[in-house]
Amino acid sequence: MRSIGRIIKTYGFDGAVVVKSQTGIAGEPEQGEPVFVVTDGIPVPFFTREAFSPAPDTLIISFDDYPTAESVVHLRGCEVLSEGAGEPGDDLMALKGFTLTDATTGLSGIINDLIRNPGQVIAVAIIKGREVYIPIHPDLIISVDHSHKAIRMALPEGLVNLNN
Numbered sequence: 001m002r003s004i005g006r007i008i009k010t011y012g013f014d015g016a017v018v019v020k021s022q023t024g025i026a027g028e029p030e031q032g033e034p035v036f037v038v039t040d041g042i043p044v045p046f047f048t049r050e051a052f053s054p055a056p057d058t059l060i061i062s063f064d065d066y067p068t069a070e071s072v073v074h075l076r077g078c079e080v081l082s083e084g085a086g087e088p089g090d091d092l093m094a095l096k097g098f099t100l101t102d103a104t105t106g107l108s109g110i111i112n113d114l115i116r117n118p119g120q121v122i123a124v125a126i127i128k129g130r131e132v133y134i135p136i137h138p139d140l141i142i143s144v145d146h147s148h149k150a151i152r153m154a155l156p157e158g159l160v161n162l163n164n
Helices: 069-075
Strands: 002-011 016-020 034-039 042-055 058-063 079-082 099-102 108-117 120-127 130-136 141-145 150-153
Touching: 002 058, 002 069, 016 069, 042 141, 099 120, 108 130
Parallel strands: 099 150
Antiparallel strands: 002 016, 002 079, 016 058, 034 042, 034 079, 042 058, 099 108, 108 120, 120 130, 141 150
């Protein structure tokens, strides 16, 4: 089993929790798929009702049979494990081919390549016919839409022109 991250807090009123990872969330569990929450040193299966990743290091997940925030509050601080194989950060590498859009300027382009550096993934996007290197950092990401292969970011002013 591999670690997904740790539950840091509840989310909303329907029994969802926020899972944070130091190395990036490597894939979202599918509906009905079990994840294992380590309670008292024992991995206990919890079946996924819904899961989505609003940022590369964050997963919002709700479980079957846990319909309220009060029903999951005791899980805060617990580690969440998955049976799936894969290296942490692999989900970031799956952003290749996504359309990256800067919410501030409206500039957009296709992520042509991803470069994995220690602790950082850099997207190489083609914007206005040029290669632009953009750090994939949770503080810059507004949303990731896997179904439409789109990522919205709030890029610092001048970042797109840095490589001129």
